Amino acid sequence: MLCAGVLASCGNGANTPAAADSTNTTTTTDSLQHMVLIPGGSFVMGAADDMALADEQPVHTVHVDSFLMDEHEVTNAEFAAFVAATHYVTTAEKPISKEEIMRELPPGSPEPDSSLLQAGSLIFSPPDHAVPLDDVSQWWAFVPGASWRHPEGPGSSITGREQHPVVHISWDDANAYARWAGKRLPTEAEWEYAARGGLAEQPFTWGGEAITAGQPKANTWNGHFPYENTKTDGFYNTAPVKTYTANGYGLYDMAGNVWEWCADWYDANYYQQVPNAAQNPEGPAKGFDPADPSAPKRVSQGWFLYVQR
Ligand SMILES: [Ca+2]
Ligand SMILES: [Ca+2]
Numbered sequence: 001m002l003c004a005g006v007l008a009s010c011g012n013g014a015n016t017p018a019a020a021d022s023t024n025t026t027t028t029t030d031s032l033q034h035m036v037l038i039p040g041g042s043f044v045m046g047a048a049d050d051m052a053l054a055d056e057q058p059v060h061t062v063h064v065d066s067f068l069m070d071e072h073e074v075t076n077a078e079f080a081a082f083v084a085a086t087h088y089v090t091t092a093e094k095p096i097s098k099e100e101i102m103r104e105l106p107p108g109s110p111e112p113d114s115s116l117l118q119a120g121s122l123i124f125s126p127p128d129h130a131v132p133l134d135d136v137s138q139w140w141a142f143v144p145g146a147s148w149r150h151p152e153g154p155g156s157s158i159t160g161r162e163q164h165p166v167v168h169i170s171w172d173d174a175n176a177y178a179r180w181a182g183k184r185l186p187t188e189a190e191w192e193y194a195a196r197g198g199l200a201e202q203p204f205t206w207g208g209e210a211i212t213a214g215q216p217k218a219n220t221w222n223g224h225f226p227y228e229n230t231k232t233d234g235f236y237n238t239a240p241v242k243t244y245t246a247n248g249y250g251l252y253d254m255a256g257n258v259w260e261w262c263a264d265w266y267d268a269n270y271y272q273q274v275p276n277a278a279q280n281p282e283g284p285a286k287g288f289d290p291a292d293p294s295a296p297k298r299v300s301q302g303w304f305l306y307v308q309r
Helices: 076-086 098-104 171-180 188-196
Strands: 035-038 041-045 060-064 067-070 120-124 140-144 260-266 297-301
Touching: 035 188, 041 188, 060 188, 067 188, 076 171, 171 260, 188 260, 188 297
Parallel strands: none
Antiparallel strands: 035 067, 041 060, 120 140, 260 297
């Protein structure tokens, strides 16, 4: 419910003057500052290699129309301006209602202890030794009082991190920010198309070179997860936006730094249902995750691209 993440929002490209001019790659008007025109086109979505997960198959061709996308993740400074203007309260800053929890749990579930209903969020709290990588509870811990204002919990602050991406942002928070800014969340298809930066069938936003080769390319985990981080990219937690080289469309941190919200519901079986050559697909009508069937989820993005081999 309370994931560390942020949005990359995009405008309704078809309705904006900038989007109509496909010769411009970057907008210049005040209201569209820091947005990039992504020229429409078709691409192969999904994965077919040995590492492909079931929900990434089969690969299918998708067309997206031109749209505008923020050039970087939403920063603490940008989100603070939204909150100052609207007095918006994020999901992580609200106590959790017992009724809401019970609605999302299977019928007959025991009621949660009231100590679990405080406002807060999940904090990365790694062990100092190797642990099974299929158990996220080994490195995530719920911390009352953690929120975008207090990223590491009470006592921490975002002072000095104004240009870092905002974290502890739910899908509802991201959606509210985007609407306030006169934008919307990208669809999963738009996000993946934009992340590729015009490169076809490459595994990374920068192409095919291994992430460990050459200069640091993105803010990721370096070393043995989750107990050793060598910080060869310079950062343990978030990095200021635009620290690393942009992709071919001029978008930053499409790989790494923080995960970004997409508009789509997540359905593990969606790729098996979406027609080939889909035009501007908007994802399934509702969410379904067989690993957690009582809690529908939205799509978040931000790491490996999918490539057909
Ligand atoms: Ca790092
Ligand atoms: Ca990112």
